[in-house]
Amino acid sequence: MAEEEDFSSLPLTDRWTHKVWKVRKQAYEEAAQLFEKTPDEYDPVFRPFTQDPGLWKSAAGDSNVAAQQEGLAALCAFLKFGGRDGALRARQHAVTPIAEKCLSSTRAAIKTSAVEALLLFIEVDVPGPVIEEILPVLSSKQPKVIAAALASLTQIYHNYGCKTADPKPVLKFLPKVFGHADKNVRAEATNLAVEFYRWLRDAMKPVFWNDLKPTQQTDLEAQFEKVKADGAPKQERLLRSQQAEKERAPAGGGEEEYEEDGGEADDAGEADAFDLAEPQDVVGKVPKDFFDNLASSKWKERKEALEALYAVVNVPRIKDGDFHEINRCLAKCMKDANIAVVTQAAQCIELLAKGLRKGYAKYRATVMQPIMERLKEKKATVADALGAALDAVFLSTDLTECLEDITTYLVHKNPQVKEGTMKFLVRCLRTTRDVPGKQEIATIVGCAKKLLSESSEGLRAGGAEILGTVMKIIGERAMNPHLEGLDDIRKTKVKEFYETAEVKAKDKPKPPPPAARAPPAAAKKAVGGAKKSALGAKKPPPAAAAPAEAPSAPAPRAGPGSKLGMPKPGGLGALKAPQKRSLAAPGGASPRRPAPAQSPPPVEEEELPASPPPAKPAPRMGLGRGGLAGRSLAKPAAPGMPVAPPSPTPASGLTAIERAELEELRDANERLLKALDDARHDRSKLMSEIQELKNQNAGLIEDHTRDVLSIKAKETQLVRARSDADAAEQTNDRLRRELDRLKRALSKAEALSGPGGPGSPSSPGGLGFRTMSPTQDEFYRDQSAGRHRMSIVSTLSEEKENGEGLPHPLSKYTGSNASSGRASPARGFRRDVSMEEKEPRAAEAPPAYSERAGSRTGSRTSGRETPSGGGNGATSGMESWKRAAEVTSQLKARIEQMKAKQASRPQ
Incomplete structure (x- = not known):
């Protein structure tokens, strides 16, 4: 404890x-x-x-x-x-x-x-954060934890629905849990998928359906059939914010609120795969040879190119990108002679429009007219494909955008085009959610009436169907003026289509403004007050009823009329109240002095003709008519203040004022109607200007594309020219290095062959030409004649041969005679220099190597390099050096020419 x-x-x-x-x-x-x-x-x-x-x-x-x-x-x-x-x-x-x-x-x-x-x-709060916290648990290693998490998600979507709770994050996980090894996990995944189907129907399938096994698809279809007959699901639990909105709703609007809720439930049941899917980038997936194959002369290649494009764009939602060129090619395919190509192109347009939705509106002008022009095809498959493409394009825009093209092709000379356009217009009227304007309705009705006089029965029936669908949208009363002039048979036909038409846009009458909605209750009060006054009630109630009766007239004149005691309704009881008040006015004028300032009777105006207060009501009447009415009402009371004669005068005065006000309101109404017509005309003019600007924008985009392509081509040429310049510079550097090397070799050779030098014959132990043995001479001659010779001229000639006869960049500097052949001076010079460079190593070689070399050469001797040092060897050596000097001077000249050319070349 x-x-x-x-x-x-x-x-x-x-x-x-x-x-x-x-x-x-x-x-x-x-x-x-x-x-x-x-x-x-x-x-x-x-x-x-x-x-x-x-x-x-x-x-x-x-x-x-x-x-x-x-x-x-x-x-x-x-x-x-x-x-x-x-x-x-x-x-x-x-x-x-x-x-x-x-x-x-x-x-x-x-x-x-x-x-x-x-x-x-x-x-x-909201469902999103809670669902995000649960999703990582679906990757747990324990199957029971995953199954429990799936069950909780099912409860969440069952109570709050897919409109409040976003289903997209969970739909991505369904393929993973359907592939789990545990059967309980798969069973809970099935329950969750069925719950999604209750809310989303078939719109959920494109997200994960293809990732399931065929057996799983079959099992799910069987489960879906069980709930398919159920009605639209409703949200069982409300968020705190939704509860607050429900409490704030007015108590009297129960029926309207119920209808709105029902409408929301229907909209929620009609889920769309476009809203559930993630946008995919398909521009980069278009085959690179698409445009080339589409321009082929073989229809099979064109069809294969379109099939490849169809496979790429066949996704629920497409990420917005630049599809102008693709749509221009597809519009061009509408003129193809092969109907298979036309059908495939129409299907591609349909998928693009469905995948882009509102983003496809900018391509409507490119594809709509070519498609409608191709409606002349009589084959059903082609016509259906073209119609589906038009419907998809229409969903990305609205009736206002498409109406001009539709009315143009409704009067086409080809009956097939006319009939296809008529059917397309009927589908547009059924699917549009925006009520057409009066000008648009007049245009549609005019075209439909022309179809009623066609010789073809299908076109006449189509015209009647258009009229019936328009009547369903705007109502019978608004449609009656448009049906004037039609015979009874045609009107009956229009009524039949009106009864069977199903539309999504209905023209509901606009609710009257608050000032116009108040008069009915006020009028009832006024009538009741008038009745009470007629039965002997007190005088104040009729006075209070008079201002309330005034709002029954148009709003602008309600105030002044009521203040003069002239009610607008023309009922008998409404007119009796002012008469009785005017009869009792003399007796009660002095105690109620402040009241006449707001509603002065004629008697008080006669008693105080010069006082300013009675003159105030006159300007309140507006347009100067109040003063005239006041004088006409006051004149009968002047002679002897009779009570009975003034009673008819107010009634006649009221009628005149009402008529004047009615005429004024009619004039104002005419002005408003005229202003409205002007506004519509301006709107149509602006819409045409917008269309022209769109066309100009499309042309500018095309010009910009061409300019970009030309700039890229110029850049490519510039890059190639720069690469050529770099290659020439490298060649120049290589030649410069070779020249430097030749200069060094020449100076070394001059130093060796000079008098008293180490290579001279008089020098003891020298390593000049005269100290070489015949065997060494042959060895270096063979080495210089082999494939490992490093002469630059021979190397360039070999590169020329490998290039299949193409001119080498060095050929213009060295010349063709100096770059090939065994008798080239450069070859002899190179051989002599290599022999001089390798002579010391040969002299230092061991005796065994010298003996092997002597045994291999035998009695071969060189005329230039004899052990005795004869004159022939010296002469040939001098000639070799001369040739080398000539080659060197030639190379220097070529290099100078090349530098001059590079200096003169524009940068």
Whole structure:
């Protein structure tokens, strides 16, 4: 007992996290009771849990199931009676433990409380954050946790619906859970898919249907058939915001609100795959050879190109991009001689329009007229494909945009085109949600009347169907003026189509303004007051009734008429009240002096002719008619103040004022109608200007595209020219390096062959030409004649041969004679230099190598390099150096020419 007393003395938050589960359980129970007893959400009891929302994480994830059950009950009470701020803070701490530990619990009470807590979290705010917290649990390693999470999602969508809770994040996970190895997970996934089908119907299939196995598709179809007969589902639980809107709704508008709710439910049931799918980028997936194949002379290649495009754009939703060129090509295909190509192109247009929706409106002018021109085809498959393409294009725009093209082709010389356009117009009138304007209705009716006089029965019936559909939209009363002049047979035909037509746009009469809606009640009060005055009631009620009767006339003149005591309704009881008031006016004039300032009777005007107050009502009448009416009413009372004669005069005066006001209102109405016609004319003019600007914009876009392509071509040429310049510069550098090397070799050779040099014959131990043995001479001659010779001229000649006779860039600098042949001076110079460079190594070679070289060469000797150092060797050496000098001078000249050309070339 002592321990229990100690535990109870601890603060609630300390017991909330106590290590003894019984203490925690008691704290949860106490907190739930305190939450239920609070008067409002601002009670201090909620403050500790709002300041430290992490307490709910420990309560939802309690290790003891008994304590966990009470902790979830306390959380539900906190969400139910607490404020929105505390619930939002607790959501990020409590939803994940609930999804991971509570939903898969073995206790039914814990499962129920966990689902209720999730639903309350959604009710307080919105479903999105709660669903985002549950989705990661679907990747858990424990199948029971995944199955429980799927069951909770099913409950969420069942209670709040797919209109309040976005289904797209969960639809992406369905293929993954349908492929799970555990059967319970697959069963819960099936239940969730069925729940989605209740709200979305077939619109959900394009998102995940193709990722399922055929057997799974068959099983789901069987489950869908069971709920297909059910009506449109309704949201069972409302969010706090929705509850507040419902409470703010007026009490008298129950029927209207019910109709609006029903309409929303119908719209919610008609879900669209476009809204559920993610936009996909298809521009980059179009085959690169699409335009080339589409321009082929073979119809099979054109058809294959269109089939490839069809496979790319066959997605529920397409990301907006530049489709101008594709649509121009598709519009061009409408003129193709092969109907298979035409049909495939129409199907591609249909998919593009459905995938882009409103984004396809800018391409309407490109494709609509070519499609309507092709309606001359009599084959049903082609006509159906063209009609479907037109319907898809129309859904991306509106009737106002398409009406000009439709009316143009309704008078086409080809009957097939005329009939196809007529059917298209009927479909547009049925599917449009915007009521056409009066000018548009007049245009449509005029075209339909022309169709009624056609020789073809189909066209006559089509004209009647157009008129009947228009009548369904605007109503019989508004349509009657347009049917004047038609015979009874045609009117009967129009009425038949009117009765069977189904439209989505209906012209509802506009509610009258508040000033116009008030008069009926006021008029009733006025009539009642007049009756009371006729039965002998007191005089003030008729006076109060007179101002109330005035609003029954048009609003601009209601005030002045009422202030003069001249009610607008022409009823008998309404006119009696002012007469009796005028009879009693002399007796009660002095006590009611302030009242005549607002409604002065004729008698008071006669008594005070010069006082300013009676003259105030005259300007209130407007247009100067009040003063004339006042004088005419006052004249009969002048001679002897008779009471009976003035009674007929107000009635005649009232009639004249009413007539004048009626004429004024008619004039104002005519002015308004004229202004309205002018506005419509200006609107049509502006629309035509907008269309012209659109066409100019399309032309500018085409010009810009051509300019961009030409710029890219110029850039490509510039890049190629730069690469050629770089190659020439590299060649120049290579030649410069070769020249430098030749200069160094020449200077070295001159130094070696000079008098007293190390290579001279008189130098002892020298390594000149005369010190080489015949064997070494032959060895270096063979090496210089081999494929490893490094002469630049021979290398360039080999590159020329490998290039199949193409001129090498170096040929213009070195000349053809200096770049090929074994007798080239460069070859001899290169051979002599290589022999001089390698001579020291040959001289230092071991004796064994020299003996092998001597045995291989035999008696071969060189005329230039004999051991005795004869004159022939010296002469040939001098000739070689001369040839080398000539080659060097030629190369220098070529290099100078090349530099001059590069300097003269424009940068």
